[in-house]
Amino acid sequence: MSSFREQKIAKKKREILRSAAAVLAEKGYHGTTMEEIAAQLLMTKGSMYYYFKNKDDILYHCHQMIMELSLEKIEEVVNSDLNPIEKLESAIKAHILLSTKEKSMFMIMDKPYQKFTDDQLNEVLDARRNYAHYFDKILNEGIEKQVFEIDDTKMVRMIILSAINYIQQWYNQDGPQTGEEIAESYASNLLKMVVKKS
């Protein structure tokens, strides 16, 4: 029974998370105060504690939000009936489209060990390993089907993930390239690293 009220709270929480992510991305976790997060939403910092346990909790829910979205997308690609080349291309493009659209959220996701401990840290690290694993799956499938030629899967996967994971650091909404253009270019260039020459 997700009542009207519960929906309203959920909506407010999402609003707070989106707004918080923007400030956190700009100033960093320890550089952002609860007051700043609140002010941007025209609230007082006290109100934040009605919706979230504490500052960590806000950051944690930002992570959860994006991790869910990211995993959904990659799972869809991996489980599709595309061939490995198309899968890798789709996975790269999907990631880039999401990370440029949700730049702030992606920007606050680095160095989780500086921000979380115990269960929360493990959950975040697991989700990441999971995500990386899906890329390995695509790469291995391509090797098996002899469309990819890769000497060291882990290194190639790291190059791909690093490249796409750094985009949020320099991408600018108002810059010369759109997310789509970057996705197109990155996909075509990164595929050159793995596609077998016939």
Added chain:
Amino acid sequence: MSSFREQKIAKKKREILRSAAAVLAEKGYHGTTMEEIAAQLLMTKGSMYYYFKNKDDILYHCHQMIMELSLEKIEEVVNSDLNPIEKLESAIKAHILLSTKEKSMFMIMDKPYQKFTDDQLNEVLDARRNYAHYFDKILNEGIEKQVFEIDDTKMVRMIILSAINYIQQWYNQDGPQTGEEIAESYASNLLKMVVKKS
């Protein structure tokens, strides 16, 4: 007249920077206290202020140290008489060898706009643009000499820089790969993106 005393101070400063970088890399800038930095060197935080103006100053000098080293190395490569393929290979390897050797220093160099303002920020950003520019130079030289085939130099440069700039995030001194092995693999894979097939 770089007296004995001045040399001693310079040495101590370097010691502080190296030690500080280790803590800063682990805990983040705002997550690291002056006391922690001092404690690791068996000093008291008061002493830190004898050598550095403040906390920012420590971070800033860490940046300077690495930027100088990095620029030296890339300049050497760019000005060498190697062919473009060898130059790109050397530049990639040199970067990776340095960033794995000086992991902590490299780790604290992200998001400079969160840490610096004004002159210091500009200096850091300039050094980075400079560094990126050297890669462009190598890429363009390769295109001119028709050994590289690149559709969008900026995108390719970003992929290369992102890939090598992320290594410090996952590299582990005690991990399975040495810096040399990573350098070897990254160079050979990244070159596949640009070298013209004859």
Added chain:
DNA sequence: ATACTATTTAAACTAATAGTAAAAAAATAA
């Protein structure tokens, strides 16, 4: 209108920490 609940606010509390300055200690020179 009234009673009740949900939400927001303002103020107070607490703990932590960057930075300072004066005194103490150590090193050096006369």
Added chain:
DNA sequence: TTATTTTTTTACTATTAGTTTAAATAGTAT
């Protein structure tokens, strides 16, 4: 040894920010 300078420590200040609480306000149902 004594005087002087360099380095380190200790104790202090002021500020800042996360969190809590109790009261006020707004919203809803009877």
